[in-house]
Amino acid sequence: MYRIAVLTDRTRDGRNYVEQITRFCMSRGLLPQIELHNDQERFFHGILDEKPSCIVLALPGVAGLNAVEHLRSLCPDCGIMWCSDLDFSLQAFRLRIEYFLLEPITPEAFSHGLTVLFETHMKRNRN
Incomplete structure (x- = not known):
């Protein structure tokens, strides 16, 4: 099963991201399991x-950088x-x-x- 995790410290944004992912997937005939996580420690342990399969990470500042590196x-x-309030595009x-x-x-x-995200991830997994 295709699993998409959303990790954010803002519950409202997380719900919004889950809704957008759901609409995106439904419009393409995809039915992944989508999970919202607000606790980094539990998420990383899990x-x-x-x-x-894919992760949408939306954490502010250096916390986001540390989380994405981990x-x-x-x-x-x-x-x-990765969604961030600081420009970490080079990282x-x-x-x-x-x-x-x-x-x-x-x-x-x-x-x-x-x-x-989907096109890149699917191409990489085919090879």
Whole structure:
């Protein structure tokens, strides 16, 4: 099963991201399991047992950078879309993040990021 995890410290934003991911997937005939996580420690402990296919990470500042670095070390093959309030685009490139979004994030930009995330992740897993 295709699993998508959303990790954020803002519950409202997380719900919004889950809704957008659900609409995006339904429009493409995809039915993944989508999980919202607000507790980093629990999330990282949980992915040791069962790794998600893709992750949308939306954490502010250096907390986001630290989380994405840790995430990449735990899940080198997971697709990651990183949303941040600081411009960490160079770090995102260095960490092989499929898509980086700088806040504020429009629904169109988020949808484009999902498109890139899914296309890149699916191509990589075919090879």
